[in-house]
Amino acid sequence: MTTESPGTRRPGRRPGNSGARESILVSARELFASNGFDKTTVRAVAARAGVDPALVHHYFGTKMELFTASIALPVDPRDVLAPVYETPVEELGHALASALIGVWESPHRDAAVAMFRAQIAGGDTGLIRTFLLEVALEPLLGRIDLPEGTGRLRAELVATQMTGVMLVRYVLGFEPLASLPSEQLIEIIAPTVQRYLTGELPDGAGSDHHGTGP
């Protein structure tokens, strides 16, 4: 469930190490869930786990890699979404739906579904919030913030559609939707995602509830 680059795994490590690894992961989950990604430092995770920060880097690499390991994701979400960040804004809906459904149709599906269910079942929905809004969608926010102040609401609207697809297709397995070819599903969903990213919103939606105005 955790990721460890073979290059950093030392043969013959003592059993005690797995205790430190697990402590780091537990601390990371707690801090990412309560404080979010940006405000969580490797130093704070290390302090909470009672280890040296160098050990966190040694086991997990960067803060993003630590985050990926802490939510048991097999891939770095920003690698998956890298092509989306480069896509012209008027084609973002299709690109984003394709990238997400692409992961869910890959061998990574089980891990993604397991994480999703565990997060919803457990009390700590903070991790999924951090993942979706601060990690996966954050690089898009500036490009979809039109009119100013609506970017976050737009990202959350996209989240309503995409989490619902995850739920109905992969968790609930409703047929015929669960067996619909993914290209057809993407074609159906993409206009919704595009409208939420760049379409009209009711007057005042988003910006009134944002608290980022001057």
Added chain:
Amino acid sequence: MTTESPGTRRPGRRPGNSGARESILVSARELFASNGFDKTTVRAVAARAGVDPALVHHYFGTKMELFTASIALPVDPRDVLAPVYETPVEELGHALASALIGVWESPHRDAAVAMFRAQIAGGDTGLIRTFLLEVALEPLLGRIDLPEGTGRLRAELVATQMTGVMLVRYVLGFEPLASLPSEQLIEIIAPTVQRYLTGELPDGAGSDHHGTGP
């Protein structure tokens, strides 16, 4: 968590009765989840619980009321959706979004959210499937089955959007979406629901995967 009409509750009932009630609910959940609503009979529930069918009717009333109690819903979903079933097909998107979000904004919210989370967390997603497709959306299926064979896929697409709203607004509580006035949310979501109910679908979507053709 269970509903019991005050009119059917007898004062001074013996403690043993609550055991029979609970057995009936457990049996009902199991059968509704594995066999669906239509194929589950009150007689079968009673047999599984080891009680007389008359006792099931005595405690719970109709099969629909038993279903409502078994998933711990405080309201009959078909009562909530009754106005939707009468709505002209071209206005269904708005009517359906309004009816569902209306329940979720009512004092019934906690029960609805609790049921939703429990179903996803547990293994028995059969109950939520039965609820959504056989009970809540079933009366609509005939009206949205154009071209023929696409009705069920359309209902499931609606489910992707509405379960995602439930998740992001009420379970995850993402802001600003969680605090968006419900009228604005309905206005944003309704065109998506309408498009899934009556809009174009890719060639062959739905009907190829249905198994109901002649």
